[in-house]
Amino acid sequence: MSKSTSTIAGLIEPMGAVARAALLISLWFFALGCNVASAQSEPAADSDADRLRGLLLRYQSADETKASEKALDEETWPSDPLPSESELAAALNAPYSVEKVLLRADELPQLLAAVESRLSNQSIADRRNDASLIGTIQIRQRGTLVGSSTYSLKHIGKHQFLGQTELGQGRNILGVADSQWEVELPATKSPERYLLVLIAPPRQDWELHLVPASSATALGNDVPQWLREPSTEASAEP
Incomplete structure (x- = not known):
């Protein structure tokens, strides 16, 4: 040149x-x-x-x-597609199963029966210690992180744990150890506290179930002792 x-x-x-x-x-x-x-x-x-x-x-x-x-x-990179109101309703109204994470209030008796059945099963070895587990939750709206917190899970016997946390509008990503679950709440749903029941047997897939904490009041005197004093959320970050 x-x-x-x-x-x-x-x-x-x-x-x-x-x-x-x-x-x-x-x-x-x-x-x-x-x-x-x-x-x-x-x-x-x-x-x-x-x-x-x-x-x-x-x-x-x-x-x-x-x-x-x-x-x-x-360009706005597309986030995960948001489920419609009908899809969320269909998931919530699905029959109770071990794979179902978010439960309806009327499904609490079925969850309690499953926990009690495991507690009374003599063939299931109990955990060697009663140490609690710490879980995490991230709340995302259209792919953006809008909140996060941690919660404590108390051991109630036979590798089962109980805790409480608050879910928010959008995608709630809950994690304990190496396991992770997602719960989607519609934008019209107000934040609400939920009971968490984790079934974490060694060398098996873990189960997590959430049910509105308010549903326990409907049990009256039938609330089991292990459900009377659930652990609370450890910390929260906006």
């Missing part, structure tokens, strides 16, 4: 988009003029006009690439 072409390249680099566009237009017309002049005389194999035209095309290509990258950066 000749000295003049190199100098022009050095001037283009630091320019803003508008100034660079104006300069490149001027270079285009200059290159066209040089082509006309060279057509009237013997063409040079490596003329300044060819270099300038190549320089122009190179910077045009760079501008198009930057514009494309900027458009991609400005």
